[in-house]
Amino acid sequence: MTARFVSLDTYDVRFPTSRELDGSDAMNPDPDYSAAYVVLRTDEVDGHEGHGFAFTIGRGNEVQTAAIAALRPYLAGRLVKNVLDDLGAFWRELVHDSQLRWLGPEKGVMHMAISAVVNALWDLKAKQAGLPLWQLLASMPPEELVSLVDFRYLTDALTPAEALELLQPGSVGREERVAELLAHGYPGYATSPGWLGYDDAKLRRLCQEALDAGFTQIKLKVGADLADDIRRLRIAREVCGPDIRIAVDANQRWDVGQAISWVGALAEFNPWWVEEPTSPDDVVGHAAIARGIAPVPVATGEHVQNRVVFKQLLQLGAVSYVQLDAARVAGVNENIAILLLAAKFGVPVCPHAGGVGLCELVQHLSLFDYVAVSRSMDNRVIEYVDHLHEHFLDPVQIRAGRYLAPQAPGFSSTMRPESRARFAFPDGPAWSRTV
Amino acid sequence: MTARFVSLDTYDVRFPTSRELDGSDAMNPDPDYSAAYVVLRTDEVDGHEGHGFAFTIGRGNEVQTAAIAALRPYLAGRLVKNVLDDLGAFWRELVHDSQLRWLGPEKGVMHMAISAVVNALWDLKAKQAGLPLWQLLASMPPEELVSLVDFRYLTDALTPAEALELLQPGSVGREERVAELLAHGYPGYATSPGWLGYDDAKLRRLCQEALDAGFTQIKLKVGADLADDIRRLRIAREVCGPDIRIAVDANQRWDVGQAISWVGALAEFNPWWVEEPTSPDDVVGHAAIARGIAPVPVATGEHVQNRVVFKQLLQLGAVSYVQLDAARVAGVNENIAILLLAAKFGVPVCPHAGGVGLCELVQHLSLFDYVAVSRSMDNRVIEYVDHLHEHFLDPVQIRAGRYLAPQAPGFSSTMRPESRARFAFPDGPAWSRTV
Numbered sequence: 001m002t003a004r005f006v007s008l009d010t011y012d013v014r015f016p017t018s019r020e021l022d023g024s025d026a027m028n029p030d031p032d033y034s035a036a037y038v039v040l041r042t043d044e045v046d047g048h049e050g051h052g053f054a055f056t057i058g059r060g061n062e063v064q065t066a067a068i069a070a071l072r073p074y075l076a077g078r079l080v081k082n083v084l085d086d087l088g089a090f091w092r093e094l095v096h097d098s099q100l101r102w103l104g105p106e107k108g109v110m111h112m113a114i115s116a117v118v119n120a121l122w123d124l125k126a127k128q129a130g131l132p133l134w135q136l137l138a139s140m141p142p143e144e145l146v147s148l149v150d151f152r153y154l155t156d157a158l159t160p161a162e163a164l165e166l167l168q169p170g171s172v173g174r175e176e177r178v179a180e181l182l183a184h185g186y187p188g189y190a191t192s193p194g195w196l197g198y199d200d201a202k203l204r205r206l207c208q209e210a211l212d213a214g215f216t217q218i219k220l221k222v223g224a225d226l227a228d229d230i231r232r233l234r235i236a237r238e239v240c241g242p243d244i245r246i247a248v249d250a251n252q253r254w255d256v257g258q259a260i261s262w263v264g265a266l267a268e269f270n271p272w273w274v275e276e277p278t279s280p281d282d283v284v285g286h287a288a289i290a291r292g293i294a295p296v297p298v299a300t301g302e303h304v305q306n307r308v309v310f311k312q313l314l315q316l317g318a319v320s321y322v323q324l325d326a327a328r329v330a331g332v333n334e335n336i337a338i339l340l341l342a343a344k345f346g347v348p349v350c351p352h353a354g355g356v357g358l359c360e361l362v363q364h365l366s367l368f369d370y371v372a373v374s375r376s377m378d379n380r381v382i383e384y385v386d387h388l389h390e391h392f393l394d395p396v397q398i399r400a401g402r403y404l405a406p407q408a409p410g411f412s413s414t415m416r417p418e419s420r421a422r423f424a425f426p427d428g429p430a431w432s433r434t435v
Numbered sequence: 436m437t438a439r440f441v442s443l444d445t446y447d448v449r450f451p452t453s454r455e456l457d458g459s460d461a462m463n464p465d466p467d468y469s470a471a472y473v474v475l476r477t478d479e480v481d482g483h484e485g486h487g488f489a490f491t492i493g494r495g496n497e498v499q500t501a502a503i504a505a506l507r508p509y510l511a512g513r514l515v516k517n518v519l520d521d522l523g524a525f526w527r528e529l530v531h532d533s534q535l536r537w538l539g540p541e542k543g544v545m546h547m548a549i550s551a552v553v554n555a556l557w558d559l560k561a562k563q564a565g566l567p568l569w570q571l572l573a574s575m576p577p578e579e580l581v582s583l584v585d586f587r588y589l590t591d592a593l594t595p596a597e598a599l600e601l602l603q604p605g606s607v608g609r610e611e612r613v614a615e616l617l618a619h620g621y622p623g624y625a626t627s628p629g630w631l632g633y634d635d636a637k638l639r640r641l642c643q644e645a646l647d648a649g650f651t652q653i654k655l656k657v658g659a660d661l662a663d664d665i666r667r668l669r670i671a672r673e674v675c676g677p678d679i680r681i682a683v684d685a686n687q688r689w690d691v692g693q694a695i696s697w698v699g700a701l702a703e704f705n706p707w708w709v710e711e712p713t714s715p716d717d718v719v720g721h722a723a724i725a726r727g728i729a730p731v732p733v734a735t736g737e738h739v740q741n742r743v744v745f746k747q748l749l750q751l752g753a754v755s756y757v758q759l760d761a762a763r764v765a766g767v768n769e770n771i772a773i774l775l776l777a778a779k780f781g782v783p784v785c786p787h788a789g790g791v792g793l794c795e796l797v798q799h800l801s802l803f804d805y806v807a808v809s810r811s812m813d814n815r816v817i818e819y820v821d822h823l824h825e826h827f828l829d830p831v832q833i834r835a836g837r838y839l840a841p842q843a844p845g846f847s848s849t850m851r852p853e854s855r856a857r858f859a860f861p862d863g864p865a866w867s868r869t870v
Contacts, residue, residue: 028533059505059534060545066501067544070494098463099494105687105715105738108543109502110495153714156691156723252540256591279588280540281740283718284747288591303540305716312719 003044005075005083008117011037012065013415014058014425015356015388022387023057023354024197026223027251031057033388034425035356036064037415038116040124042080050124051414054112055327055355061425067113070100075117084125088148091118091333095150107305111330118331119361123411133332133411134367138178142167145372149337153308157315163340170372177371185402186366187377188384189217189247191354193236196221200235207239214401217245217272217381223253226265233269245272252276252303256285260292273299273321280304286318299323302352306330307337314345321379323352326361332411335365339373348378354385359396360412363403391419438479440510440518443552446472447500448850449493449860450791450823458492458789458820459632461658462686466492468823469860470791471499472850473551475559477515485559486849489547490762490790496860502548505535510552519560523583526553526768530585542740546765553766554796558846568767568846569802573613577602580807584772588743592750598775605807612806620837621801622812623819624652624682626789628671631656635670642674649836652680652707652816658688661700668704680707687711687738691720695727708734708756715739721753734758737787741765742772749780756814758787761796767846770800774808783813789820794831795847798838826854 017023018030034057040050054064074094075083083090094114095106103110126133137145146163190213193206203220210218220236222229229248236246248271254262259277274296278285280303290298301323304310313319322342324335342349349369351362359382366382374380382403389395394412397404406412423430452458453465469492475485489499509529510518518525529549530541538545561568572580581598625648628641638655645653655671657664664683671681683706689697694712709731713720715738725733736758739745748754757777759770777784784804786797794817801817809815817838824830829847832839841847858865 027536031534031537057534057537059532060502060538063498063502063505063544063548064538067495067498070498097494099466099492101462102466102492103495103499103544103547104542107539107716107740108545109498109538110544112538113498153690153717153720155693156720255588258590279743281542281743282588282747284750285588285591285743305542308714308716308720312717315719 001081003042003080005040005078005080006043007041008069008072008075009039009041010065010069011039011420012061012425013037013420013423014061014431015423016430017387018058022195024195025221025249025251026196026253028057029197033356034058034061035415036061036068036113036116037420038068038120040075040117040120044080046128048124048127050120052116052118052120052123053327053357053413054116055358064109064112067109068116071113071117084121084128087118087121087125087333088150090121091148091330092150094118095330106308106330111306112328115327115329115331118333119327119411119413122332123413127410130409132364132406132408134364134371134406135178137364137368138174138371142170145336148333149340150333154311154337154341157311158341158344162344166340166343167372170375173375174371177375181367181370181405185399185404186363186370187381188215188398188401188403189219189245189381190215191219191383191385193218194220196224200232203232204235204239207236211240211244213398216401217247219247219249219275219383221251222248222266223250223262226262229266233266237269246270247272247275247299249275250277252279254278256282256288259289263293263296267296271296273297275299275323276303281309283309283312283316283318286313287316290318290320297321299350301325303328307334307341310338310341314341314347320347322347322349324349324362324365325352326358326365332365339365339369343374348380349374350381351383353383356388357392357413357415359384359389360392360394363396363406364411367405391415436516438477438515440475440513440515441478442476443504443507443510444474444476445500445504446474446855447496447860448472448855448858449496449866450858451865452822453493459630460656460684460686461631461688463492464632468791469493469496470850471496471503471548471551472855473503473555475510475552475555479515481563483559483562485555487551487553487555487558488762488792488848488850489551490793499544499547502544503551506548506552519556519563522553522556522560522768523585525556526583526765527585529553530765541743541765546741547763550762550764550766553768554762554846554848557767558848562845565844567799567841567843569799569806569841570613572767572799572803573609573806577605580771583768584775585768589746589772589776592746593776593779597779601775601778602807605810608810609806612810616802616805616840620834620839621798621805622816623650623833623836623838624654624680624816625650626654626818626820627822628653629655631659635667638667639670639674642671646675646679648833651836652682654682654684654710654818656686657683657701658685658697661697664701668701672704677705681705682707682710682734684710685712687714689713691717691723694724698728698731702731706731708732710734710758711738716744718744718747718751718753721748722751725753725755732756734785736760738763742769742776745773745776749776749782755782757782757784759784759797759800760787761793761800774800774804778809783815784809785816786818788818791823792827792848792850794819794824795827795829798831798841799846802840826850
């Protein structure tokens, strides 16, 4: 009860993914998937650590790491119990720190740094509780969940009272939903076939592999060249047939008018959704695109900076799928707000994943959503990308196109120490041999 | 012609303004006005340097400084002429760098870092030309100005052809407008009276001093306590009489509904505008507030992250005044885009200033706007705050409530080297004696 935080250590970890064009899309031709990684240590006898990270794609990861280090004074010497018992208060303390706030506010590098630390605290709390995070969250009473959410700037769309009302039915059938998840998992979809940097033969082969693996939805990157997109979609449809869902992802490549005309040219392939058609900041533009390409639905979220922008996308009817990201908004607390907003507006949440460890994190949020918030899996899928999982101690497990429910205590966010060392930038062996 | 960039040096400079409660408002009770400062040096024989900075309010300035340093490789060894001759291309290279972009995109710490470097390049270019920046910009042909702007995500509101059309009339009467600015300057307004941390007697005295100094508009901070706001506005109206414009500034303190009711309670004092009523990210909320408090106008901009958000505020009719900031969006180039958007929608630009050196920067943008873009001073004013100017080599000059047109070559962004040294954080003498 008197244990204190004794350290906040940061690590600049980068994987040289650009060498294979993994992760290549119309905006990101050569990402080196990276983590600005944080480990929180305490003097508790149990020895548990809290692990978290911000995901970046290479250059600038040192800036992201410096931003996490800037949060060290907010934890140093604090009583662990005081912080973990009221993570809502701690979240507000970080996000509303008046001086740090100027660096956003609530967006970009500083907000992602807060995400890393907040998620590390949740990892620690779940480890202490001996539960996977999704079960820890799902076991909390509605009042406690509401207290974790900052309703500032949300009350024109969602009040604390409405949030409570949304959560109250969660107790009914909770054990059945938990049992269902433990038995059958949660549906995923496969992005790996569709990176722009792959040639047609590799696209065809990977589509078939996704089907063989049991996925019922895949996603293709589009937006660089219309003729290429049409050819690639035709190949994917040939392999997948008419019943497999094929989503497309433009990674913010278009302006509003261009999005509408380009998607019009792809409509014959029946895209399940069109993802990130334009700037993630452009809620008005997303609404215009949604009207312009209906009935093809719009999805976005991986670059949406915070709950205030999600609120507006929902208010304007601009998105049919909310693609929250575990590490771009300020961690678990803000994602609970986003799950509640989506539930209020009746829009399914289909998290963004991939990168480094994002699949590991978001599965907990979707499982919690199913047990306690939306209580539905209809039209809900978690993105799945099949690389870099081997660097985590508790990697996601996929069977027949579904995420198995994680059962180890924590947030599945702990990277193997040997991976952290090997891919340390710029001095780890994976880099020092080549750069 | 063969000179190259030889260094990009950064400085973490902080002024202990919180000791006097200068700059205190409802969201920022104790700012330490700070600059993440950059100096670009070349091997040109003229010895000119480019100076720029991001403004922060204290903690985290080291993160902002690290972000500027991350841009060093983009200039190191490059030919000065190549970069300065096409600053539109260089802007795109930085802003659209696929890996750095992930850290925003186009927002927060990384975007402000780009601002600092881009503004330093403009400072260098203007020094080389022997012109103050506003005159350098005002002398450029419309085609060149348009080439500086990135129209990505803007074309649903403003195309390059429309921008050209807006700029073409600028050549008519240009010399007369330049002469008028040189003779009479540009109107300012005074924020210094209204910081929340000041007591009533100080408020009264400072209001009178602003009137005596010739200002016809002042601004009061509001939003922490309604009874206080009413009392302070009553005092200000007593001192100022009915004809002086009194704007109020809530610094993002309210939710949408609260903004509407709070402003309703202040309406009897006839506020000239209500500034930052809510989150700068909430364009839909600003539109609701604008409808709810009409005819009291809404102003915002100092925390608006980029041109895409300004575009939406204008599309929705959510703002009556655009308060661009010189160093939050990505520098001069993006501010030209914002001036053009405002002109397209017929909304006056009244820049945010104060902080460290922001008055020095924005005056150039407003003067350029008057000569070449809006060609109007109607309802246009530049914010003026009377501290920290002494740290700049070419400080703003105010006479009878008006900014005198700066005439020294450059962007007025050069801080005195002795100030940079004295307020260096944490080792400069201003800090090492006290912390």
